[in-house]
Amino acid sequence: MGEHTAPLFPQEVIDEYAALGIDLPALFSAGHLGELMGVTIVEAAADRVVGTMPVEGNTQPYGLLHGGASAVLAETLGSIGSMLHGGANKIAVGVDLNCTHHRGARNGLVTGVATPVHRGRSTATYEIVITDEEDKRVCTARLTCLLRDVPQPEAG
Numbered sequence: 350m351g352e353h354t355a356p357l358f359p360q361e362v363i364d365e366y367a368a369l370g371i372d373l374p375a376l377f378s379a380g381h382l383g384e385l386m387g388v389t390i391v392e393a394a395a396d397r398v399v400g401t402m403p404v405e406g407n408t409q410p411y412g413l414l415h416g417g418a419s420a421v422l423a424e425t426l427g428s429i430g431s432m433l434h435g436g437a438n439k440i441a442v443g444v445d446l447n448c449t450h451h452r453g454a455r456n457g458l459v460t461g462v463a464t465p466v467h468r469g470r471s472t473a474t475y476e477i478v479i480t481d482e483e484d485k486r487v488c489t490a491r492l493t494c495l496l497r498d499v500p501q502p503e504a505g
Contacts, residue, residue: 357392362433369437379425386418388425391460395433398426398463398475404454413453419479419488420448426463427475427492434468434496441473441494448490457482463492471496 379388379400386407392399400422407418424446431441459479467474472493479488 359394362394365437382421383425386421388422390425390429393429393433395430395468396465398430398433399460400426401458401460403458404456408455411453412455414455414459414487416448416450416488419450419459420446420490422459422461422479423448423463423477423488423490424492426461426477427490428494430463430465430475431473431492431494431496434465434473438499439496440499441496443492444472444495445493446490448488450488451486452481454481454487459487466491467493469496 379386379390387403388400389402390398390400402418402422404414407415409415424443427446428441428443432439435441459481461477461479463475463477465473466476472495474491474493477488477490477492478486479490481487
């Protein structure tokens with residue numbers, strides 16, 4: 350479905366996760382659902398995450414991009430931004446997602462761009478703008494994630 354190329358990460362982020370032995374592209378992928386839907390992460394940093402998704406295969410019965418597909422793309426991108434903001438010692442857990450669907454898309458790729466609205470110690474909120482290939486806005490979403498500490502392995 351989607352083109353599977355490694356997303357671009359800032360070098361300091363690559364170094365932080367490499368020191369922990371973590372495969373950064375795998376950690377910040379679209380996950381199994383995103384892979385099934387053809388989501389591709391193009392660029393990833395705490396201040397901007399970009400991803401694409403094909404319309405084909407992600408439509409509702411009328412042949413338009415399914416609103417739930419837009420929500421998957423939005424939550425994927427906002428969660429990645431939140432995880433990058435939180436750093437290697439935090440896990441981002443989505444607690445609120447809202448989407449406004451402006452227009453339909455029938456073919457091609459849609460592109461989502463997530464930018465921060467708020468980046469705090471315990472929460473992060475991202476606005477995600479999804480556009481079609483003509484750069485027309487298809488959906489505007491907002492995702493808030495709770496930033497939780499990574500569980501530490503039990504000693505013993």
